[in-house]
Amino acid sequence: MTEERLRVLVVDDHPVYREGLVGVFAEAPALEVVGAAADGPEAVREAERLQPDVVLMDVNLPTLSGIEATRAIVRVSPHMAVLVLTMIEDQDAVFAAMRAGARGYLLKGATPEEIVRATRAVAAGDAVFGSGIAGRVLAYFSAERPGxxxxxxxxxxxxxxxxxxxxxxxxxxxxxxxxxxxxxxxxxxxxxxxxxxxxxxxxxxxxxxxxxxxxxxxxxxx
Known part of the structure; x- marks a missing residue:
């Protein structure tokens, strides 16, 4: 039986990095990039039009942030998995992305193998954090938070x-x-x-x- 292909939308405002991600998925079995977007509004439009299984989302985007684009996408298409891939590693951004509906959060230092693995995981319904991010999240929830x-x-x-x-x-x-x-x-x-x-x-x-x-x-x- 042929494995069903996961459809991916890549969202990043840097053309070179965006094209690099497309290349990463082109080499991965059973993954297909069905579209790309360079800003938040385009990401929302393309997600609605293409109905991908996973949206790979940067945070710093022109016009509409990746967090707000995630919120808009998940509000209309809750079945769609959003995986954040960004250079921003502070706790506020992580929690804002999760509250917006993202299922995973990776830093751009992740290897191609990690990105592909995380893409498959969020498509399967898992929550995924990069190793550095996971440690911060665990530390945050294990600490007392007065105020x-x-x-x-x-x-x-x-x-x-x-x-x-x-x-x-x-x-x-x-x-x-x-x-x-x-x-x-x-x-x-x-x-x-x-x-x-x-x-x-x-x-x-x-x-x-x-x-x-x-x-x-x-x-x-x-």
Whole structure:
């Protein structure tokens, strides 16, 4: 009996790396690259059009991040497995990808054999982490995480940044946050800019989505 071929969509904004991945899968038995995309919106469109079994997804993409593209793809096609392949190795990015619906997270230092093996594993329904990432995830969950949901979900944020994120996720605007925390609007803007950078999000909507997925948000004082 002929083994069923797994259909793969490759998403990366660097042409040379993207073509290299296509070459990796061309050498792997029972794997077929059915398409490629260079940015987030194209990834979402091609995933819907081609219906691959696995989407190999970078995080840093133009226009729409790989995390948000993953969220959009999984929302419409929950049967589709997304395997993140990126240079970003911090915990926030890993957990954001998992919350968005990714089934695996590898670093770009992974060997071709590791990438192929992980692709097959996520297609089979397994969760896959690269060796360095797996160690960090285990260490995170084995440690006590004081400070509530924001501290647990976003450990790289300062206590003040977590307060600001909490208020953002509750629907507060900058002026309301400034009044609530007794700081200037400029200080609020600086905190929000730092939050966006640390969470690898492009705007307020993405930050809110991540925060609410993590159970962060409370009622704003009138």
């Amino acid at each position: 509530g949901p924001a501290a647990e979900a976003f450990p790289t944020l300062t206590a003040r940044e977590r307060e600001v994120l909490d208020l953002i996720a509750s629907g507060a605007r900058n002026q309301e946050i400034a009044r609530e925390l007794y700081v200037s609007p400029k200080t609020v803007r600086n905190h929000i800019s730092n939050i966006f950078t640390k969470l690898h999000v492009a705007d307020r909507d993405e930050a809110i989505a991540l925060a609410r997925d993590a159970g962060v948000g409370r009622d704003v004082a009138p």
